[in-house]
Amino acid sequence: MIDASVLERVLAAALRTGGDFAEVFAEDRLVSSAQLDDGKVEEFTSGRERGAGIRVIRGASTGFAHTADLSEVGLREAAAAAAAAAEGGGAGTKTVGLTRRTVVRTHDIATFPETIGKRDKAEMLLRADVAARAEGSAIEQVSAGYADSRRKILVANSDGLLAEDDQVRVRFSVSCVAVGDSGRQSAFEGPGGTIGFEFFDRYPPEETARLAARRAITLLDARPAPSGELPIVLERGAGGVMFHEACGHGLEADLVGRDASVFKGRLGQQVASPLVTIIDDGTFAEEWGTYAIDDEGQTAQRNVLIENGILTDYMWDLVRARREGRPSSGNGRRQTYQYLPMVRMTNTYLPRGETDPADIISDTPYGVYCVQLGGGSVDTASGDFVFGVTEAYLIEDGKITAPLRQAQLIGNGPEVLTLIDAVGNDFATWPGTCGKDGQGVPVSSGQPTLRIARMTMGGTAS
Amino acid sequence: MSVGAGVDLEALAARVVANARPGEQVETYVVRSRETEVKVFGGHVESVSVAGVQGAGIRVIIGGCQGYAWAGSLDADVVLETLAEARDNAGFGTPDEHIGLATREEAASVGAVEGLDLWRDDLASITTEAKVALALDLERRALGLDTRVRGVESAEYGDSMVESAIANSLGLASAARRTTASCSVVTMAGEGSETRTAYGFSAGRTFGDLDPDQAARDAVERTVRILGGRKVPSAKLPVIVDPLVCTSLLGLYGAALNGEGIIKGRSMFAGRDGERVGGDAITLVDDPTEPRAFGASPFDSEGIPTRRTPLIVDGMLRGFLHNVYTGRRSGAGTTGSAVRGFKSAPGVGARALRLTPGNRTLAELMSDAGEALYVQSVSGLHSGTNIVSGDFSVGAVGLMIRDGVLAEPVREVTIASTLQRILLDLTVGSDEVWLPGSAVGVPLLVGEMALSGS
Known part of the structure; x- marks a missing residue:
């Protein structure tokens, strides 16, 4: 994307005011998307964004500037602005020699989306529309979205690092509205992966459409969700977002470092039920949150955060890791070149356990069985978190019975982690966009079917 | 005055649409901002991050088919490539x-509001040092106000100067610019293992x-008053x-009153025009011509003058x-409610929702309510609510109200109802607060909601 000799000169210019560390992050992102609604392909959209973000670190302070101009002149201007913005000042001459790092990919892309014609992409939307409407006349509205992105990134820093990555993602989503005597209900299904157009071999549009349509139809018969504490069984895949909220964010070293995490100072301690192991794995092949290098040029890793209930490590970005004299865990990410990187999750999951999921249900006299969750959020300082339940059923006498309307579950992270009392031997993941401090990045989460002895469900039925 | 590089936005937008071919409609939206x-x-x-962001979004319509393309650049060559891409994309839409x-006729249906003063030249002359000093001062103040405050999670200053222009090949053109500045702080308070935060x-x-x-x-006030909060037993109560929570709630109603959701059946209000949806005292308008509203704007994102729209x-x-x-x-015709960024074709959205205020102050609402819950913040607004079904269930932090005053703090509970029921059971307070975002804040009393706790 940019010549190594240019990068070396830009980094040297960035350090001219006495910075300790300088970095150029360049990005060339190509996106294409299409939206179907009401049986019509509403529009195709394509977009392109190129530019570089330059940061200069001096002590604990960071100066940052970005530019859409990737010429040497443009980069040097941004470097000067970043250097000026770093606190303090001074003068220094540093030379930087870059060494290219070999990047190891977890998987190959079979079919780059830009090689697929727009008509073929539109076809996926139309197939979804037909399949969803075939689920029943109650389906009144179908919307479907296709989106692909190709993100080429380059990172060069004053430690001499030079690394590049090429990240390809495809996502497909369907949302349906069903109408019945009880009113209107909507439901959503949206798989995604760090994968090319071969995505559709794994997730045919019809499959995604049927899941969304059936969910909306099921909800027409839903009754108000219970109100109060009760056992919660999370179906495989559905509950990953809970771990993302219940402990994932609290294990991000930036939040820990500012005293804003309930998990601060608890390394080596029992923080969860012995059934709980939590892994954040940026190398999980084809998953939505996967990459070869993070946005600071660090190699993606599989990091064990909690092992059999014991807190083993936090997630780190380069800056905070350097300050602590330890390596980054490959979790430094940013939404685009226009943002500073920070500690972010990748694919966060609880590995499979030993119990047959059917036994977990039959062993639950009364509770709620959650099949799909919406997003969630957490206050990392207190550990209190919520997540929305978008498909759930009552469990009565060990059997799944009536569907329930949408409601929120609320709990406290450290407490809920200790209340997990059954972990199944199945597994699935779920893609989403994680928002933190105004930046969204693709992540996934995963888990086997499991049970939480009690959580508060925010329904309206007493 | 202008900010950033010297591209004349209106001229650039006009130049692009001049490339429209016979039988083709072209619209260009260009935007440039400077942010600290x-x-x-x-x-x-x-x-400290100092940055200029710029971009162009181009819409091409051929034979009732729409295509869109955008680029994060105002470079003339890039913008023309973007036009070519949008034109190609138009070949794959379904005709509608x-x-x-x-059109100029649609734009002329109401006059544009005069005198909306959304730009402050002086912001460009404030030094980075002054902005840093303000953020440091904010952090210091937050730490010094109460001994129970044990830290500041974040203290920030931000501002932006945004200019944009729209032109279309039917002869419509408009330009807008606005400045904003804000500072925010999240404080942490607590003793022992308890930490509570507020904003x-x-x-x-x-x-x-x-x-x-x-x-x-x-x-600080919002943090220390929730210290010692507990989960309380489930109950139905006012x-x-x-x-602040009111503006979030109004955001949901605004989304449900979006014409796009209405014509596509994706709203609880679809097919209910003319019906009763709230109590007699409930009047909700969207009024971007109101100068006090943060979302005020003379034109919408298609170049149509904004207006007061009763909902x-x-x-x-x-x-x-x-x-x-x-x-x-x-x-029904456009209400001048197109909203967009440069990365997408115009959608529909509210800019300045406002409930007609009632005649009860917050103190009076509290004494009216009896035993009730005061909610200072909610969580999960986008995961536990649904504007199609109307289901509403969110995490809540606040305090009990007893004898007309705030009593013990409450945490880790949810409040639930439906958006339809809330509107029918709502008393609007009198004290309006002009807040950032697309709605005016005012205290609200909801007659009954389900609180879920222990």
Whole structure:
């Protein structure tokens, strides 16, 4: 994307005011998307964004500037602005020699989306529309979205690092509205992966459409969700977002470092039920949150955060890791070149356990069985978190019975982690966009079917 | 004055649409902003980010088919490539007779509001040092107000100067610019293992509008008053929501009154025009011509003048928000409610929702309510609510109200109802607060909600 000799000169210019560390992050992102609604392909959209973000670190302070101009002149201007913005000042001459790092990919892309014609992409939307409407006349509205992105990134820093990555993602989503005597209900299904157009071999549009349509139809018969504490069984895949909220964010070293995490100072301690192991794995092949290098040029890793209930490590970005004299865990990410990187999750999951999921249900006299969750959020300082339940059923006498309307579950992270009392031997993941401090990045989460002895469900039925 | 590089936005937009071919409609939206963000921590600058962002979004319509393309650049060659890409994309849409750009006739249906003063030249002359000093001052104030405050999670200053222009090949052109400045702080308080956080902020059109002392006081007051909060038993009870929570709630109603959702059946209000949806005292309008509203704007994102749009009048559903497409398709006509960034074609959205205030102050609402819950913040607004079914269930932090005053704090509970029921059971307070975002805050009393706790 940019010549190594240019990068070396830009980094040297960035350090001219006495910075300790300088970095150029360049990005060339190509996106294409299409939206179907009401049986019509509403529009195709394509977009392109190129530019570089330059940061200069001096002590604990960071100066940052970005530019859409990737010429040497443009980069040097941004470097000067970043250097000026770093606190303090001074003068220094540093030379930087870059060494290219070999990047190891977890998987190959079979079919780059830009090689697929727009008509073929539109076809996926139309197939979804037909399949969803075939689920029943109650389906009144179908919307479907296709989106692909190709993100080429380059990172060069004053430690001499030079690394590049090429990240390809495809996502497909369907949302349906069903109408019945009880009113209107909507439901959503949206798989995604760090994968090319071969995505559709794994997730045919019809499959995604049927899941969304059936969910909306099921909800027409839903009754108000219970109100109060009760056992919660999370179906495989559905509950990953809970771990993302219940402990994932609290294990991000930036939040820990500012005293804003309930998990601060608890390394080596029992923080969860012995059934709980939590892994954040940026190398999980084809998953939505996967990459070869993070946005600071660090190699993606599989990091064990909690092992059999014991807190083993936090997630780190380069800056905070350097300050602590330890390596980054490959979790430094940013939404685009226009943002500073920070500690972010990748694919966060609880590995499979030993119990047959059917036994977990039959062993639950009364509770709620959650099949799909919406997003969630957490206050990392207190550990209190919520997540929305978008498909759930009552469990009565060990059997799944009536569907329930949408409601929120609320709990406290450290407490809920200790209340997990059954972990199944199945597994699935779920893609989403994680928002933190105004930046969204693709992540996934995963888990086997499991049970939480009690959580508060925010329904309206007493 | 202008900010950033010297591209004349209106001229660039006009130049692009001049490339429209016979039988083709072209619309160009160009935007340029200059932003500063300062974060401080522990008495030091954590980061200073100074940046200009620019972009162009181009819509091409050929034979009722729409294509869109965007680029993060105002470089003339890049913008022309983007036009070619949008033109190509138009070949793959499904024809729709209602698709089309805004016409001069549609734009002339109301006059543009005069004198909306959304830009402050002086913001460009504020030094980075002054902005850093404000953020440091904010952090220091927040730490010094109460001994129970044990830290500041974040203290930030941010501002932006945004200019944009729209031109279309039917001869419509408009330009807009606005400045904003804000500072915010999240304080942490607690003893032992308990830590509670809350947020305070100040916002305005320029640096001089900011009141860091008030932001710090709000954050500290809201943090220390919830210390010692507990989960309480589940109950049905009246709920009073803070003006900040009110703006979030109005955001949901605004989304449900979006004409796009209405014509596509994706709203609880679809097919209910003219019906009763609220109590007699409930009147909700969207009024971007109101100068005090942060979302005020003379034109919408298709170049149509904005106006006051009544949505619910005396409890009756009277209107929806429309852009050109939804306005034509529904027959209601555009209400000047197109909203967009440069990365997408115009959608529909509210800019300045406002409930007609009632005549009860917050103190009076509290004494009216009896035993009730005061909610100062909610969580999960986008995961536990649904504007199609109306289901509403969110995490809540607040305090019990007893004998008309705030009593013990409450945590880790949810409040639930339906959006339909809330509107029918709502008393609007009298004290309005002009807040950032697309709605005006006012305290609200909801007659009954389900609180879920232990």
